[in-house]
Amino acid sequence: MLSVIKLRLLKMKQEYPVILFLTLMALGLTFIFGKSMGEYRPSVIVVDQDNTEYSQKVIEKITEENPYKFQYMNYDDAISEVEEYKSIAAIVIEEGFEDSIENKNSPKVGILKIKDDLDSITLKNALESNISRMIGDIRLSSVIVNELDKSINIENKEKTFDSTYKKISEAWKYRKPIKVTKDFIDSSGEGFDQMNHALIGFSIFFSTYTMVFGIGTILEDKQNNTWSRMLVSPVSRGKILGGTFITTYATGALQLIVLIFGGKYLFNVDWGNSTLGILTIGAAFVFAVTCFGLLLSGIVKTHQQLAAMTPVILTSTAMLGGAMWPLEIVNSKIILFLANLTPQKWAIQGMEQIVTYGKGFNVAIIPSLILLLMGSIFLSVGVFVINEK
Amino acid sequence: MTLLKVENLKKSFKDVNAVNDITFQVNKGEIFGLLGPNGAGKSTTISIISTLLNPTKGKVFYRGEDIFKNPKAIQEKMGVVPQEIALYPTLKGYENLKFWGNLYGLKGNNLKKRIDEVADIVGLKDKLKTKVENYSGGMKRRLNIAAALLHEPEILIMDEPTVGIDPQSRNHILDTVLELNKKGMTIIYTSHYMEEVELLCTRISIMDKGQVIALGTKDELVNIIKGHKKIELTFDNIPPNLLDKLKIIEEVEEVDSKDNIIILTMKNGDMAFKDILDKVMGTESSILSIDIKKPSLEAVFLHLTGRALRD
Numbered sequence: 177m178l179s180v181i182k183l184r185l186l187k188m189k190q191e192y193p194v195i196l197f198l199t200l201m202a203l204g205l206t207f208i209f210g211k212s213m214g215e216y217r218p219s220v221i222v223v224d225q226d227n228t229e230y231s232q233k234v235i236e237k238i239t240e241e242n243p244y245k246f247q248y249m250n251y252d253d254a255i256s257e258v259e260e261y262k263s264i265a266a267i268v269i270e271e272g273f274e275d276s277i278e279n280k281n282s283p284k285v286g287i288l289k290i291k292d293d294l295d296s297i298t299l300k301n302a303l304e305s306n307i308s309r310m311i312g313d314i315r316l317s318s319v320i321v322n323e324l325d326k327s328i329n330i331e332n333k334e335k336t337f338d339s340t341y342k343k344i345s346e347a348w349k350y351r352k353p354i355k356v357t358k359d360f361i362d363s364s365g366e367g368f369d370q371m372n373h374a375l376i377g378f379s380i381f382f383s384t385y386t387m388v389f390g391i392g393t394i395l396e397d398k399q400n401n402t403w404s405r406m407l408v409s410p411v412s413r414g415k416i417l418g419g420t421f422i423t424t425y426a427t428g429a430l431q432l433i434v435l436i437f438g439g440k441y442l443f444n445v446d447w448g449n450s451t452l453g454i455l456t457i458g459a460a461f462v463f464a465v466t467c468f469g470l471l472l473s474g475i476v477k478t479h480q481q482l483a484a485m486t487p488v489i490l491t492s493t494a495m496l497g498g499a500m501w502p503l504e505i506v507n508s509k510i511i512l513f514l515a516n517l518t519p520q521k522w523a524i525q526g527m528e529q530i531v532t533y534g535k536g537f538n539v540a541i542i543p544s545l546i547l548l549l550m551g552s553i554f555l556s557v558g559v560f561v562i563n564e565k
Numbered sequence: 566m567t568l569l570k571v572e573n574l575k576k577s578f579k580d581v582n583a584v585n586d587i588t589f590q591v592n593k594g595e596i597f598g599l600l601g602p603n604g605a606g607k608s609t610t611i612s613i614i615s616t617l618l619n620p621t622k623g624k625v626f627y628r629g630e631d632i633f634k635n636p637k638a639i640q641e642k643m644g645v646v647p648q649e650i651a652l653y654p655t656l657k658g659y660e661n662l663k664f665w666g667n668l669y670g671l672k673g674n675n676l677k678k679r680i681d682e683v684a685d686i687v688g689l690k691d692k693l694k695t696k697v698e699n700y701s702g703g704m705k706r707r708l709n710i711a712a713a714l715l716h717e718p719e720i721l722i723m724d725e726p727t728v729g730i731d732p733q734s735r736n737h738i739l740d741t742v743l744e745l746n747k748k749g750m751t752i753i754y755t756s757h758y759m760e761e762v763e764l765l766c767t768r769i770s771i772m773d774k775g776q777v778i779a780l781g782t783k784d785e786l787v788n789i790i791k792g793h794k795k796i797e798l799t800f801d802n803i804p805p806n807l808l809d810k811l812k813i814i815e816e817v818e819e820v821d822s823k824d825n826i827i828i829l830t831m832k833n834g835d836m837a838f839k840d841i842l843d844k845v846m847g848t849e850s851s852i853l854s855i856d857i858k859k860p861s862l863e864a865v866f867l868h869l870t871g872r873a874l875r876d
Contacts, residue, residue, distance in 0.1 A: 400650075408617050
């Protein structure tokens with residue numbers, strides 16, 4: 177078996193740029209996606225057709241909304257900008273906005289958008305709430321100033337109004353009527369983090385390639401006719417497969433370790449309180465995927481077929497398993513059921529329990545056992561298929 | 566002494582009988598040839614002997630032991646040169662030999678020594694640092710043989726080792742086979758090249774359609790068609806009526822002509838030269854040559870199957 181391991185390592189030495197590339201790709205994409213998703217702020221255009229004090233006030237209020245990036249444009253430019261999907265929507269403060277408020281009518285503010293999506297619905301809610309509050313503040317300030325004027329005869333009513341309005345607005349900032357707090361049950365973590373999810377997802381996704389193609393070298397052997405030659409040597413079939421399996425497993429595990437510690441030291445990713453738990457899940461995952469690779473290598477006939485099938489299978493199972501996006505946002509029961517059949521799901525779920533929700537080693541046990549079970553099934557069927565061929 | 570015995574061997578793939586009830590034995594120290602056209606069942610037979618395939622029926626004994634009872638023990642004694650090049654193209658010649666040597670348990674200085682020796686035997690000593698993908702076809706074939714020699718096997722099984730190579734490399738391989746045999750190695754050599762088998766083999770089994778159709782030494786096989794020797798007479802122009810005149814000679818079995826050549830197939834060992842020459846001399850055409858065809862395995866195959874080896 178040692179001779180097979182030495183051979184595989186020798187061959188792998190020739191292919192190390194590919195493995196290095198996949199590792200760097202995982203780290204690089206983690207960084208890029210983690211950063212960009214963390215800083216995602218959709219663009220919103222503001223068109224002020226009223227150009228009055230109140231319209232300025234409402235713009236000031238709206239632009240305090242941090243999730244959006246605001247730009248100011250005229251109506252025509254705003255339409256083309258939205259049509260070209262450069263901005264999710266345009267807020268149009270129509271002419272007569274101030275007059276409507278002063279005449280106690282409903283002011284008109286329009287939203288131009290191509291379609292209803294989560295971002296534009298959130299924007300509409302934020303806009304309604306801000307304008308309602310602002311009108312409320314204005315009316316409240318007006319009532320206060322009028323009442324004061326009746327009792328103490330204010331000299332400069334306009335100045336007093338401004339000052340009252342400002343104070344009421346300020347007061348909202350620090351004393352909101354309701355404070356919603358969020359707590360994580362049984363957790364010391366701070367909740368879902370995009371960078372963490374990206375690192376786990378990409379580490380899981382990219383490492384699968386190394387493992388599947390690593391074990392797929394037996395197909396190259398078949399094409400080179402070296403497989404048959406090995407079979408007529410005194411080394412048993414089990415030892416040939418075992419040597420290949422051990423080398424692939426070790427390479428996959430090493431790559432995953434590099435990704436885990438790369439994330440930790442390069443991007444300051446907090447891998448939670450249980451490194452042992454992460455490593456246990458990682459070890460079980462590498463086992464399951466290497467066995468899956470063995471099964472695939474048994475099913476296909478050539479390395480070319482494996483190369484064609486692998487990206488399709490690994491990408492789709494990674495999507496189903498939650499490597500690309502969190503499964504928490506998926507509602508489809510069918511997809512969630514199918515996710516259970518992918519090794520990626522169990523690895524990501526287990527790791528996220530530790531990383532995102534700060535749980536301990538105990539949450540690693542069930543995912544690891546499931547991964548070992550999956551691996552054992554893949555291994556048994558894979559060896560059977562290879563022997564039959 | 567019998568080293569290997571094949572007994573009533575049969576191998577079927579679905580409805581096709583690749584090997585159909587064949588029996589032969591290989592004696593220690595001989596070069597045993599399996600001759601036959603493509604698809605005759607030679608490679609299947611070799612695959613079974615080398616334990617790569619299980620037979621559908623029948624047995625193979627090595628030194629009296631059934632090889633399928635403990636194949637790994639037998640494999641140590643066998644060297645197999647597969648028909649296809651079975652090497653790692655991206656590794657150097659040396660790295661390839663080191664790996665195959667390792668598989669047979671060779672290590673350290675002993676392995677280095679053996680690599681040196683086999684590289685010398687196949688004439689690749691100065692090419693071992695080159696990657697196999699940069700070797701010529703002939704060099705790959707030679708390295709393919711070298712890999713099977715590393716563990717000094719008692720019996721070497723060679724499956725069409727000269728397919729698709731240049732004459733120089735081919736001669737080198739044939740010389741190597743003879744040299745190895747001279748040192749005492751028993752060799753099973755399969756080929757569809759009649760000349761190679763004739764040159765190398767002590768005993769020959771002619772196979773066709775999965776069956777052994779003739780078995781013996783070259784002389785024994787040729788004796789099958791002893792009475793069917795051929796004489797070729799070449800003329801500037803074939804004289805009229807000569808064909809009819811030749812046909813009436815008692816010893817002539819068949820008369821055939823092609824271009825300016827008359828081919829006579831004789832009934833038995835008697836060449837009946839006098840009668841033939843009498844008939845020829847009585848014509849006005851001048852004879853350019855008389856060629857007495859030496860019986861070959863090709864002719865034996867043709868006689869037994871009605872087809873040429875390369876059909």
